[in-house]
Every structure is written in structure tokens, then in C-alpha cells.
Amino acid sequence: MEFILIIAVVVIAVLAYNSYRRTQLQNKKQHEISAAELEAVKRTADEDITRFGEELQDLDLEMVGKDLGDGARQDYQRALDSYESAKQAIGQVTQADQIKHVVEILEDGRYAAACVKARVNGQPLPQRRPACFFNPQHGQSVVDVMWSPPNGAPREVPACAADAERVRAGAEPDVRKVMVGPQRVPYWEAGPAYSPYAQGLFGGVGGVLTGMFIGTALGGMFAGGGYGDYAAGYQDGMNDGDNGDNGGDNGDFGDGGDGGGDFGDFGGGDFGGDFGGDF
Known part of the structure; x- marks a missing residue:
């Protein structure tokens, strides 16, 4: 009798283990x-990196002839460093989760560029907010708006001024779409490959934005955090005076944090020429 019980226990244990292994393999495959x-x-x-480079060119022209202080020069250099670091980092990506760090570097640069404009125009520094949900290329959001995806429940999302206006008027926002097979879909419907991309944009504000992706292909990947934590990496970097740090994640990509360098991609190494002349 005892022998039969031992056999039964062993069989149950083997079945349980096999079931566990099948589940693990299925999850890994998914x-x-x-x-x-x-x-x-x-x-x-x-x-996105190319778009940011074009924005830096425009910023260079916009700042020509304007009086720059130390703060604006430091922010501008940080924006340039972020651009260069993001370019280097994207070339070294071999796994999807590394995209998160590239996007974080880019977001740091976008905020630095916004600070340049604010300082030169005598305005308060902008609050560090997540990117525009609808199209991260629009830069930082300025407000949260209620929005309902097709056949979905309303949820609050961060938006740039233009997209917030569109949503409030009942119009379609300017959505960032990507190719999935033969069709273009919103990036938040593009599947798990885009989870690190979205985490780089919104991972630091997960508690606020958890509901944003409910019912989408990226639903349920955020937890914890808040807007206040989102700004910490940038401000700490500025306080330390380390323009090449870009939030401390660049080390994953070797020398990406050096930034700066030759901006010849924008013509003869003159990127930042007129603006840089004030340095």
C-alpha cells in the first residue's frame, strides 16, 4: 500500500513538473x-532620433542672436550630447529591451531642448512630463486629456497642446503609426516588441499611466511610479554637472555617454554653429 502511494506521489510530481515546463516554454515563446x-x-x-536632430537644427536657427546664459548653454550641450548618445546607442542594440535605454536618452535630450527655449525666453523651466502619448515625436506633453480608443473605454492620457485640442474638439489626434506586416497601426497596438519603446517613454510614470494601455497590445506593463520620479534623472544629472550621463543608462552601450563630438551629419560639422558661437 505504501509503495502504491509513493508511486502515486511520484507520478503526480512528474505530471506537475511537466505542466510547469510546458507553461514556461509557452510563455517564453509568446x-x-x-x-x-x-x-x-x-x-x-x-x-525619432532623426526627428530630434532636425529639431536641434531648428533650435540652432531660432537662438541666433539671442543672449545665452550658463544655464541655457548647459541645457543645449546636454541636448546635443543626448542626440549623439542616442545615435551611438541605437546602432548597438541587439535585443528589444535595449530600446528602452535609447528612448530614455532621447527623452532626456528633448527635455533639455525645451529648457533652452524657456531660459532664453525668460520663462519658467517646463515641468518634466511624459511624451505626448499619441505621437512621442511631438515632444513633451503639456496636459492630460480624456480619450477613448475605437471601441474602448475612456482613459486619461498625456498629450501635446495640438493633440489635446484635437481630442477636445472631437477630431482624431495625430497618431504615431508603425508598420506591422502590410499595415500601419498605432505603436501601442504593434505588439510586445514595442513594450520597451513605450517603457522608455512612460516607464517612469507607470502608476499614473497604467490605465492608458488597458485593452491594447501593450496593456498591463506598467506599475508604480509618478510624475515626480520621472524628472529625477534629468535634474540629478544637471546638479552633478555631468552632461554625458543622460540619466545613467548609457553605460549599457559602451561609450555612448561621451556625446558631443562632430555633428557633421548636419553638414560640414557646423551643427550648432551660430548657436555654439555664443558658448
């Missing part, structure tokens, strides 16, 4: 990112 998916999300981040 979270695997194909090479094509990785290239797609890298391309998305690279497009």
Missing part, C-alpha cells in the same frame, strides 16, 4: 521577439 520585429522597433526609434 515573449520571443523575431529579428524582423526587432528591426522594426529599431527603425521606429531611429526615426
